[in-house]
Amino acid sequence: MIVVDLFSGAGGLSEGFHQEGYKIVAQVEKEKWACETLKTRMSYHFLKNNNDLDLYGTYLRSVKDYKHLEQSREVIFKKYPHLKERFGYEILNKKFGNPQNDENATSLKDIQKMIENALIYNGENSVDLIIGGPPCQAYSLVGRGRMKESAEKDSRNYLFYYYLNLVKEYKPKAFIFENVPGILTAKKGKVFEKIKEEFENIGYKIVSGETEIDKENVLDFADFGTPQKRKRVILFGYKNNFNLVYPDFGKHKYEWDHQLVTKNVISDLRNLQPGEGDDHLLVDYIEKDQSELKSYQMFMRKNSFGITNHKSRTIQPRDRKIYELSIKLALNGEQLKYSDLPHELKTHKNETAFLDRFKVHAWDKLPHTVVAHISKDGHYNIHPDIEQSRSLTVREAARIQSFPDNYYFEGPRTAQFVQVGNAVPPIMSSVIAKSLKDIL
Structure with a gap:
């Protein structure tokens, strides 16, 4: 299935989809070093699929610091020069927003054009699945408490509209929208009601979990084999005429023969x-x-x-x-x-x-x-x-x-920490990817 990954970060959510054989044609992420990590990870999967992982090891041994990244990558580009071109099409270091208000932002229209180019480059003409989780500190209970009134004005509250518009544009069979639990309770649930309404208007149903009571659908990723207490919400959307059910994540949870202490x-x-x-x-x-x-x-x-x-x-x-x-x-x-x-x-x-x-x-x-x-x-x-x-x-x-x-x-260590801390755990993304295969 053809996938577009939005707000990709360092690729934690997309990693499970890579592992399960989905074809990710474009990843959009605003942070420079996260994008460089995505490129390195793309190299890993490419070399693994070509039975040439030793070259990946050669790359890692050639790395001295983040300031000479391109020089280190030449060891890969020398053998696979097309990878540099592929990076340009598939890893989009762009920030969603209005360029008139933010000089660092790229318009939705321009990002759509780049995704179109990525599809053409890959010989594809449609998108089956969109994944991602718009940053939304304004939704989180801690965020709302710290920002108080400013939460109402925080532009991060509206990043999901870019996600929504890309779903509207590409009409995928389904989408996965990962978020913090606060998205279900913000403004006493009115924020999520608005999100459901917006997706309904473009022909999609979005559900928060297996029960009809949204606030009860918070998942703890530890229950699925991740060695960490991490409570999040996995929103699942699909075309109204598909009449799908919420994925059974429990069916594919990782089982270990020891405690994950x-x-x-x-x-x-x-x-x-x-x-x-x-x-x-x-x-x-x-x-x-x-x-x-x-x-x-x-x-x-x-x-x-x-x-x-x-x-x-x-x-x-x-x-x-x-x-x-x-x-x-x-x-x-x-x-x-x-x-x-x-x-x-x-x-x-x-x-x-x-x-x-x-x-x-x-x-x-x-x-x-x-x-x-x-x-x-x-x-x-x-x-x-x-x-x-x-x-x-x-x-x-x-x-x-x-x-x-x-x-x-x-990147520098501070950027590495941010990439790790913001990510969806790859074990959970693998569970999600496997579960979607069952129903799509």
Whole structure:
């Protein structure tokens, strides 16, 4: 089936569709480094399909830093020069919006033209499926609380109209619209009612889940084999005359022969002290007997040449002491509250807000939700090993998000963290892709 992916990010949602043999002809994403990651991932899938993954390994070994990206890619382009042209057609680094109001935005008409060109380049003339999730912090409960009145004016509230208009233009059989739970309750449900009405007007029915009570249709991706508590909504839309049912995601959930606690997810990765590691360098795995690895860890290592994006932040001595206190408490199932810190470790007098700003991914617990804020500091994503006393690396966060180890994130570390935190976990996208095959 022919797929267009909107608001693609680093490709977490599209990854499962790649794996299941869908043909993704265009991906639209506004962030530069996320687009570079999409290009690298496209290279991976292309080389894998051509039985030439060793060349992908050669590329990873040639990467020194993000500033010489094009130079590093020449090792691939030298053998497959058409890939550079394909990038230009299929990876669209564009921001939806009105160019008259935002000089960085591209009009819907121009983006449509680019998607048309991508279809022609691929020898296709129609789109079967549109996937994506418009950024909508204004919908989230936290976002609405922080922005208050400004949420009414936030342009992100209206990004779904670009999605809507592309559905109207290409008339796919169906679409997948991933979002935060707040989309179902914003303005006491009126926002979602408006969304349903808008899609109804163009001939589509959109449903939020298996029950008719929308607010009960929030999914926890942990229930489908992702090693993380991550509550999201998967909206499914289809042409009115198709009379489809909501996909049965449970049928294709991943089953593991062990608990998905933090230890079974990241403990096989190299230990690091704060500041150690490398943002880009490909590093060999620690040699371990296969029997010592958990099945999830082995799954993450499949078709991988080693570990990348595994560098620990440097931290202040004060923060390291706080991390040590947090880890000791986590061993007893407790969480450090800011108000309980010794006086000398406190940096401000507000002891009522953000009491839980320090949080450990405890060894014996399911990891908590990784979000893009990890790019700003690591306080909410502390590694559980007191001997390391640091925050998670990009690779460890990616493991929790279920990105395979061969998934390389381009750009500076801050951009890598944002890409990982904003993504749909690939394991969940695989579940979605398999489930859609059953009904489309």
